[in-house]
Amino acid sequence: MKTYVPKQGEITKQWYLVDAKDQVLGRLATRIARTLMGKNKPEYTPFLDLGDFVIVTNAELIRVTGAKMEQKIYFHYSGYPGGLKRTSLKTVLARHPDRVIREAVRKMLPKTTLGRDMLKKLKVYSGAEHPHAAQTPQPFG
Numbered sequence: 109m110k111t112y113v114p115k116q117g118e119i120t121k122q123w124y125l126v127d128a129k130d131q132v133l134g135r136l137a138t139r140i141a142r143t144l145m146g147k148n149k150p151e152y153t154p155f156l157d158l159g160d161f162v163i164v165t166n167a168e169l170i171r172v173t174g175a176k177m178e179q180k181i182y183f184h185y186s187g188y189p190g191g192l193k194r195t196s197l198k199t200v201l202a203r204h205p206d207r208v209i210r211e212a213v214r215k216m217l218p219k220t221t222l223g224r225d226m227l228k229k230l231k232v233y234s235g236a237e238h239p240h241a242a243q244t245p246q247p248f249g
Contacts, residue, residue: 113156114151121229122160125238125245129169131210132230139248140164140209142215148199157225162248163240164232168205171196182211205231 124143128136142148146158172180197243201208209232217223231240 110225112151113153114156116170119158123240123243123245124160124162124248126162126164126248127166129166130171133170133172134210137209137212137216140213142231144217144229145215147183157222159226159229161229161243163238163245164209164230164234165238167232168201168234169207169210170205205234
């Protein structure tokens, strides 16, 4: 019995719409990452990009559990001595709410060129509006 590998023309990509209002960050990020990788499809193949597009709205209304709002720290290093920058989740959520979800999902995807291509299919918006109405996104199940 041979292993089935879908051809390029057989791959169909859906668009899903997620409302992040009052959803827990980590649980939402895992569901989004699985959809971007295509693990929700029966023809999932690890070395192919079979995932769907995901649109996330209301990123500023995301919820976290425990004391993560003050204790979770994002790090950025410039490469120079003394160039390590620390920013709390509360600060990042106030300035750039879309980056919180994008970063959580990015760390759950493969750290390869395939993972970077998967991340390009994630569209995150801080408000309720998005410019992807023409793609007729389905509600995220």
